[in-house]
Structures are given as structure tokens and as C-alpha cells.
Amino acid sequence: MNYVNIDTVKQNPHDEAMSLRQINIAPVPEIQNQPIQNRFILLKSPGLKKADVKYIKNEENFLPLISPSKLKHEIPVSREAFNTLCSARQSIKNILTRQDKRILVITGPCSIHDEKSALEYAEKLRILKNRVQDTLLIVMRVYFEKPRTSTGWKGMISDPHMNSSFDMTAGLRKARDILLRINEMGIPAGTEMLEPSTPAYIADLISWSAVGARTTESQIHREMASGLPMPVGFKNSTDGGLDAAVNAIKAASSAQSFPAVDQNGRTNIMRTKGNPWAHIVLRGGKYPNYDFASIESAQKQLKKNNLMDSIIVDCSHGNSDKDFRKQGRAWNDVMRQRKAGNKSIAGLMLESHLNEGSQKPCPDLSKLEYGVSITDPCIGWQETEKLILSAHEMLKEE
Ligand SMILES: O=C[C@H](O)[C@H](O)COP(=O)(O)O
Numbered sequence: 001m002n003y004v005n006i007d008t009v010k011q012n013p014h015d016e017a018m019s020l021r022q023i024n025i026a027p028v029p030e031i032q033n034q035p036i037q038n039r040f041i042l043l044k045s046p047g048l049k050k051a052d053v054k055y056i057k058n059e060e061n062f063l064p065l066i067s068p069s070k071l072k073h074e075i076p077v078s079r080e081a082f083n084t085l086c087s088a089r090q091s092i093k094n095i096l097t098r099q100d101k102r103i104l105v106i107t108g109p110c111s112i113h114d115e116k117s118a119l120e121y122a123e124k125l126r127i128l129k130n131r132v133q134d135t136l137l138i139v140m141r142v143y144f145e146k147p148r149t150s151t152g153w154k155g156m157i158s159d160p161h162m163n164s165s166f167d168m169t170a171g172l173r174k175a176r177d178i179l180l181r182i183n184e185m186g187i188p189a190g191t192e193m194l195e196p197s198t199p200a201y202i203a204d205l206i207s208w209s210a211v212g213a214r215t216t217e218s219q220i221h222r223e224m225a226s227g228l229p230m231p232v233g234f235k236n237s238t239d240g241g242l243d244a245a246v247n248a249i250k251a252a253s254s255a256q257s258f259p260a261v262d263q264n265g266r267t268n269i270m271r272t273k274g275n276p277w278a279h280i281v282l283r284g285g286k287y288p289n290y291d292f293a294s295i296e297s298a299q300k301q302l303k304k305n306n307l308m309d310s311i312i313v314d315c316s317h318g319n320s321d322k323d324f325r326k327q328g329r330a331w332n333d334v335m336r337q338r339k340a341g342n343k344s345i346a347g348l349m350l351e352s353h354l355n356e357g358s359q360k361p362c363p364d365l366s367k368l369e370y371g372v373s374i375t376d377p378c379i380g381w382q383e384t385e386k387l388i389l390s391a392h393e394m395l396k397e398e
């Protein structure tokens with residue numbers, strides 16, 4: 001006995017002998033509002049008994065999720081947002097290929113958990129961006145998906161109410177709305193693409209994306225990156241090794257074919273052309289890797305593999321031992337290297353929020369400290385502004 005999609009039954013009304021492989025276990029869109037047990041049509045498979053379900057089914061249930069096209073219909077891209085996106089994507093490509101001498105700065109909270117503080121941060125960036133635009137291209141870190149070392153809150157898209165209700169339709173809606181508003185303010189957005197189905201919902205509002213240290217070695221993420229329409233940075237592995245990221249860049253820049261969710265929420269075979277803008281992000285590991293020798297060695301490894309040797313340095317994570325007070329040290333060191341002539345340094349990343357530090361997640365926003373990260377500790381706005389302005393002063397003299 002198995003559950004089968006109503007479409008499959010309509011197409012095969014008399015075929016009770018469909019093999020389990022052919023049976024598509026999926027929610028039936030027409031009856032999504034009915035109780036979960038009625039959402040599936042039970043189909044008798046010869047030779048199988050009701051009790052056999054336990055051998056072929058481990059999921060608790062399937063719940064409906066909004067389709068990308070429906071969400072985009074609700075929250076369409078505006079002309080202002082589109083202009084921000086197009087201009088930023090082109091500038092990032094030019095920075096990576098050194099046609100644009102500026103440095104890319106990706107700065108913002110470790111994760112977004114509250115719309116108000118995210119928009120307030122974006123507004124501060126908007127003012128700062130205009131002051132430094134001759135030397136720095138500012139992109140806001142707008143991270144909605146968190147890869148966890150073991151367990152923990154997985155970000156706004158997964159659990160927007162922070163209470164394990166996993167209302168992902170609400171999460172996607174909030175995420176898309178925030179991204180739209182930030183782009184409309186003239187601030188380009190950067191994010192980590194974690195669930196391979198997420199780009200279908202938000203990629204049209206993202207100017208730069210990352211594949212994280214925990215997923216750079218995953219074929220699924222490399223395939224996804226090969227079809228993304230923006231530059232993608234692959235982080236080095238959590239232990240500090242670069243091999244996985246180098247191999248990821250090769251795989252992502254190649255054409256790939258793989259199953260992927262389309263705009264109507266159906267699984268298709270996606271064929272990609274490859275992403276020529278895949279690059280490496282050094283985030284440290286057991287030890288930091290932003291020093292001169294580490295950057296030179298990364299550059300050599302990329303060149304040896306005939307890959308673009310432009311490098312972004314993440315000042316947080318392994319490069320700060322997750323101590324936000326050490327991000328400034330990494331930033332200043334890398335800026336000095338760039339000033340000394342290392343043009344392979346294309347960008348820097350900061351984990352920064354309105355206020356420094358971190359706190360534990362809580363579903364009640366009124367119990368949380370406003371503008372403080374609920375994932376990794378961040379530097380506060382004051383330090384962020386100081387670091388960005390000092391980099392601008394340094395580069396102005398070039
Ligand atoms: O930037 C985010 C975190 O470093 C990453 O999600 C891992 O976090 P965790 O080790 O707290 O799970």
C-alpha cells in the first residue's frame with residue numbers, strides 16, 4: 001500500500017500495478033486544505049499490505065509550501081530593485097576580473113531574525129555606501145538560511161516565528177519582502193544559498209551568494225551554483241582546507257544537469273551553462289587564513305588549477321575564532337595587504353549588526369535585545385562604520 005499523487009492516478013486510472021518507483025509521493029494540490037490524512041490517495045499495490053508502509057515511508061507528513069511563481073506574483077521585483085541588482089551584479093563581476101579597482105564589502109548580520117532591525121541596518125548602509133562608493137562596493141549580508149554544526153535555529157526561511165513551527169511559506173514571504181525593500185533602498189543583497197530549492201524563490205533579488213563551509217563539498221550545492229545567475233563564493237572547509245572549494249569552483253563553472261524545483265514547484269531536470277563567476281572565500285578553519293602566506297598560497301593553488309585567482313576574505317568565523325572583537329584585526333591586516341599591492345584580494349566580509357555581540361533566539365521579539373545577532377556574535381554598527389571608513393581613506397590614496 002502506498003500513497004500516490006492524484007495526477008498520477010488520473011493519468012493511470014486502471015493501472016494498479018504501478019511499481020513503487022513510478023509512484024510519486026507528493027501532496028495533492030487540489031485538496032491541500034483538507035486534513036493531512038485525506039491529502040493523499042491510497043493506492044493498492046499488489047503484494048503489499050498496509051503494515052508495509054513503515055518500510056517505505058519515514059516522513060511524518062507533507063505540508064503545502066507556496067510555489068516560487070505564486071510568491072513572485074505576490075511580491076514582484078520592482079524597477080528600482082532590478083536596477084540595484086543589475087548594477088551590483090555587473091560591478092561584482094568587474095571587481096572579480098579586476099576591471100573595477102574597488103573592493104567588494106559584504107557586511108551585515110550573521111542572520112536576519114527581525115525585519116525592523118534589518119531595514120534599519122540597510123538604511124545606515126545606504127548613507128555610508130554613498131560616502132565610500134569610489135573605493136568600495138557595499139553589499140549587505142542578508143542571510144536567511146543557517147547551516148548548523150549539529151542543531152539549532154536554521155534561519156528565517158526555515159522557522160520565521162523561531163518556535164519550531166517551521167512556517168516556511170511565511171519565512172519565504174518575509175525573506176522576499178525584506179530583500180525587495182533593501183534592494184529598493186539601493187543596497188544590493190548577498191546571501192548563503194543553503195536549501196537548493198531556495199534560489200527559485202529569491203535569486204532574482206540576490207547580487208552575490210555564498211556556498212558555506214559545510215556544503216562546499218556537496219555536489220548538490222555545486223550543481224545549484226552552476227545555474228545561479230550571480231557570482232557565487234565557495235567558502236573553504238571548516239578545517240581550513242582549500243581543496244573542496246577549489247574543486248567546487250571547477251564543478252560550478254561547468255555545465256551541469258540535475259533535478260531541480262521549477263517556478264511552479266515541480267521537479268524538473270535543470271540544465272545549466274556553468275557559472276563563470278565562482279570564486280573562493282577564505283574564512284579560516286583551525287587557524288586563520290587571512291595572513292600574507294595563506295592568501296599567497298590560495299592564489300597559487302587557484303592559478304595552478306587555471307581558476308580565477310580573485311579572493312574574498314571573511315573576517316569572521318575561523319578568521320576571528322568566532323570572537324567578534326577579532327574581526328577588525330583581520331580586516332586591517334587584509335586591507336594593508338591590498339594596499340601593499342595584492343590585487344587578488346577582491347573583497348572582505350564582516351558579520352555586523354546594529355549592536356555588538358549575540359544572544360539566544362527567542363520567539364518573543366520583545367524579550368530580545370534589539371539589533372543583536374541571535375546566531376554568531378557580530379561587531380556593532382560603530383565599529384563597522386569605522387572599519388569601512390578607514391578602508392576608504394586607505395584606498396583613496398591609491
Ligand atoms: O555563521 C553561522 C554559523 O557559524 C554557522 O551557522 C554554524 O553555527 P553553529 O556552529 O552555531 O551551528
Ligand SMILES: C=C(OP(=O)(O)O)C(=O)O
Nearest residue numbers: 147212213214235283317
Ligand atoms: C555559516 C557561515 O559561514 P561558514 O560557512 O564560513 O561557516 C556564514 O557566513 O553564515
